[in-house]
Amino acid sequence: MISKNSDIPEIRVGFIGAGTVGTALAARLSGKGYPVIAVASRSKSSADKLAESVDGCNSYETKQAVADVADLVFITTPDDAIAQVVAELKWHPGQSVVHCSGADSLDSLEPARRAGAQVGGFHPLQTFASVAHAIENLPGSTFAVETEGELLETLKQMASALEGTWIRLGAGDKVLYHAAAVFACNYLVTLVKLSTDLWQVFGVSTPEATRALMPLLRGTLNNLENVGLPNCLTGPIARGDLGTIKKHLAALEKSAPALLSTYRELGLQTIPVALAKGKIDSQRAEEMRRLLA
DSSP states (O other), rough: OSSSSSTTTOOOOOEEEESSHHHHHHHHHHOOOOOOEEEESSSHHHHHHHHHHHOEEESSSSSSHHHOOOOOEEEEOHHHHHHHHHSOOOOOTTTEEEEEEOOOOOGHHHHHHHHOOEEEEEEEEEEOOOOOHHHHOOTTTTEEOOOHHHHHHHHHHHHHTTTOEEEEOOOOOOOHHHHHIIIIIHHHHHHHHHHHHHHHHHHHHHHHHHHHHHHHHHHHHHHHHHHTTTOOOHHHHHHHHHHHHHHHHHHHHOOOOHHHHHOOOOHHHHHHHHHHHSSSHHHHHHHHHHHHH
16 A cells, blocks of 8 residues: 555554544554554444545454554553453564553564564543544644653654654653643542532532633643743632631631642642742741641
8 A cells, every 4th residue: 555655664554443532543653654454343334434544554353463464553442451452363573563552561472473463552641522623623632652772763763753742661661651641631620620620609609619710720721832931820829828728728618628638738739839830938938738638
């Protein structure tokens, strides 16, 4: 098959798993000139849907059929299924097998490695709420790459083709990398949920509170991107404002006592950021620690 882009290697790409991540990667890689030729999934209808959306892609009844025809096979099943899928298929030398798990090591791909295939990880550091959002959000993402040799160069090229950047992870790095993503992404959602819960105390619904908070959230992200840590930190801890912190603690104790421990712990974790920003001294930092502890 002739690549649409002469700079793209002619690597026949297949997907096992036709969920959100698999569909987004298949669509974007195909659009950048990679021949995505095969897909199989637990749900045949999902595989058919992916194949219909990608030029030249065929939907197969069995996962082995994808392994038989593709040079590089992405395993984009749920994480818990990766090891079983890889173990039950026949692989061959010269082939590449890559999973897209954020937390899994390459151990789950060991049967493919023993058969002579190159193995690797290729995780998009992005949040995918739906297939449409995944396809839209993928460009510009950072891709965590775990592999070596020729496959490393291939995955780096893919990350660049997807208009992203890449970082290389070593063995043992993956779980902490994924935990960091959970803090930045999943727990941000939790924090916004806690914030909207507080708004309900004074009679504002969750949808209304979310809309009101969105400009603040966007401004915070903008400051993170353009000013960076620690200088983007604002608020009472950044200022060393003990009076406001005391008021917060009293109000939470009265109206939302379940959030007190969370507020205290987040405050304690924020004090070093404030110190690094340089707007408070060590004495004020210690006063805030005593207050929050």
